[in-house]
Amino acid sequence: MRFRGYWLLPLALAGMIFWLSAQGHYPGGIELPPPLDKAAHASVYALLALALDRTLRHTATGLPLYRRHLWILAAVALYGASDELHQFFVPGRSCEFGDWLADCFGGGLGLTLGSLHLLFTRRLGALSWRRGAPRRPDPARDLILVADPHWNAALTGLEAATAAHPGADWLFLGDIFDVWVGFPGMETEAQRAFLAWADARRAGGRWVGLWMGNREYFLDRHAARFDLMGEGIGGALEDESLAWEHGDLINSADRQYRLWNLVSRSGALWLVFRLMPAGMARKVSAWMERKLRTTNAAYKLTFPREAFHAAAQAHAPATFLTGHFHTHEVEANGIALPWAHEGRFMVWRGGKVESLEP
Incomplete structure (x- = not known):
């Protein structure tokens, strides 16, 4: 697997998630009531899954779609779990199982949305491998x-x-x-x-x-x-x-x-x-x-x-x-x-x- 500029986006998103989890509140003092807080979790992890998918498509060309998506979902789930554990030690932030479920759902949703174009196009590199x-x-x-x-x-x-x-x-x-x-x-x-x-x-x-x-x-x-x-x-x-x-x-x-x-x-x-x-x-x-x-x-x-x-x-x-x-x-x-x-x-x-x- 080759390290290229493709990895900068998922690494930046992972860093942003870690930084947000270290704050006692959302930036600007924003308070998101349920279920908007869960939607925010899902959205961020959907972006992370999409970024990982794009990166692996270009750097691991021998990885079939099903393996790529399983690796991404496992990575998102593990990173989401570590994020929730990290919040346990941050004053003012709660560690909730529901947030982790939202993280996992967001990862799956991101991969699903990122695959929809494959129903209509001849640009099929995302499902091709060799x-x-x-x-x-x-x-x-x-x-x-x-x-x-x-x-x-x-x-x-x-x-x-x-x-x-x-x-x-x-x-x-x-x-x-x-x-x-x-x-x-x-x-x-x-x-x-x-x-x-x-x-x-x-x-x-x-x-x-x-x-x-x-x-x-x-x-x-x-x-x-x-x-x-x-x-x-x-x-x-x-x-x-x-x-x-x-x-x-x-x-x-x-x-x-x-x-x-x-x-x-x-x-x-x-x-x-x-x-x-x-x-x-x-x-x-x-x-x-x-x-x-x-x-x-x-x-x-x-x-x-x-x-x-x-x-x-x-x-x-x-x-x-x-x-x-x-x-x-x-x-x-x-x-x-x-x-x-x-x-x-x-x-x-x-x-x-x-x-x-x-």
């Missing part, structure tokens, strides 16, 4: 592209393509399984087999990247098992003029999905899954998979050509790739890759995208 090396050791190698295989029990086409192209690197553009929730006890035998395959390819000196789609949740604990892992927008290989994202965030008009995307990748849902018994969590995961098949059919059936064109042009002159749409489309410098459900893979070779021959 870890690893965005550069291949040998860009001259074939890069096999796998988009939306939606595997279940069998990794269709993977073994055959590996045997036919042993020297190739690999990039997976999301929706690898029908649903993949990265918690111990929830992963399937097929998912464990895929991770073992990735380990073997990397042990053989091949580059393997995984960019998460709308059916992968909380996989960052596996990031070290890939050369590159990420989510949201901003996927790219340096020096190869290649950029990508999964594609689920292309259509900013799909508000229903944007809201689901935020909720399903939130710290609150992570906590719910962690607290669930494994059996119940697997049932919820299966229910999510069934819902994802039928939700927002109108948006899924129509390729958002204008939105896709605009997203591709934002990366010009690089070739811009997505999966997600289950159809092979070419628009300016953008290519939507075909559905790999039956082992239909593509390849990035010599600066072009082609069908991978057996």
Whole structure:
């Protein structure tokens, strides 16, 4: 994590909170009756949470949104508790549990309000992250592209393509399984087999990247098992003029999905899954998979050509790739890759995208 000027604002706010807690009254002798005093607490801590969120977005780019928000809420709660304890020793100031609750509520409210713009915009850096090396050791190698295989029990086409192209690197553009929730006890035998395959390819000196789609949740604990892992927008290989994202965030008009995307990748849902018994969590995961098949059919059936064109042009002159749409489309410098459900893979070779021959 890099220390930059971004940290000045949250540090200044934390210092202001500490200074205010050392006073016997609010500045200017202001007296705030209930519930305005609680609203003041919530407002100050909402600002602190927003400042921390902005800072971590720019200084900890490998931190997923849910982890970032959980760390911020924990920091706000701990700082609020220390603030209330500090007030216990200040003449004229009371230490109240209700103030601490207001502090915590303010932190959560600040993060919620700070995320609302993600429902409407293509500026999605706040929910995007990546870890690893965005550069291949040998860009001259074939890069096999796998988009939306939606595997279940069998990794269709993977073994055959590996045997036919042993020297190739690999990039997976999301929706690898029908649903993949990265918690111990929830992963399937097929998912464990895929991770073992990735380990073997990397042990053989091949580059393997995984960019998460709308059916992968909380996989960052596996990031070290890939050369590159990420989510949201901003996927790219340096020096190869290649950029990508999964594609689920292309259509900013799909508000229903944007809201689901935020909720399903939130710290609150992570906590719910962690607290669930494994059996119940697997049932919820299966229910999510069934819902994802039928939700927002109108948006899924129509390729958002204008939105896709605009997203591709934002990366010009690089070739811009997505999966997600289950159809092979070419628009300016953008290519939507075909559905790999039956082992239909593509390849990035010599600066072009082609069908991978057996």
